Amino acid sequence: MAEEKKASVNFTVVPEEPSDVPRTYSNFCAIQNSPLDFTLTFCEMLPPTEKQLREAQSSHVVKAPVRARLVVPVQMIPGLIAALKDNYRGYQESFAPQAAPAPKDDKGSLH
Numbered sequence: 001m002a003e004e005k006k007a008s009v010n011f012t013v014v015p016e017e018p019s020d021v022p023r024t025y026s027n028f029c030a031i032q033n034s035p036l037d038f039t040l041t042f043c044e045m046l047p048p049t050e051k052q053l054r055e056a057q058s059s060h061v062v063k064a065p066v067r068a069r070l071v072v073p074v075q076m077i078p079g080l081i082a083a084l085k086d087n088y089r090g091y092q093e094s095f096a097p098q099a100a101p102a103p104k105d106d107k108g109s110l111h
Contacts, residue, residue, distance in 0.1 A: 024067045038077055042068045 026042035033039070043064035048056065056062050072080065 026067050028064050033074075035074075037074060038072045040070045040072065041066055042070070 024042065026044055028043040028045040030041045030043070031038060032041070044067050045062075045064040048062050052062050
């Protein structure tokens with residue numbers, strides 16, 4: 001039997017970007033994990049109604065509508081965190097206002 005050689009192929013995975021997949025807005029994310037994966041539950045938190053405020057007085061809970069729930073394998077989490085940090089750093093460099101340097105005291109050291 002001849003041993004077959006498997007070719008090694010390097011590639012990058014990119015989203016296909018189908019036009020029918022909507023973007024979903026979320027301003028709240030709850031995170032849970034199991035030994036195998038992390039579940040990210042994205043919600044849209046709107047200002048609470050009078051009814052929700054009354055209920056929250058006793059329950060101390062306001063429910064937000066779930067817009068998407070993603071299950072992510074544990075192996076992806078370090079890369080996801082690194083990508084978020086890198087993208088956020090780029091966002092800050094491009095869009096965040098530049099902070100003024102901290103004032104120095106009489107001895108030249110920073111407070």
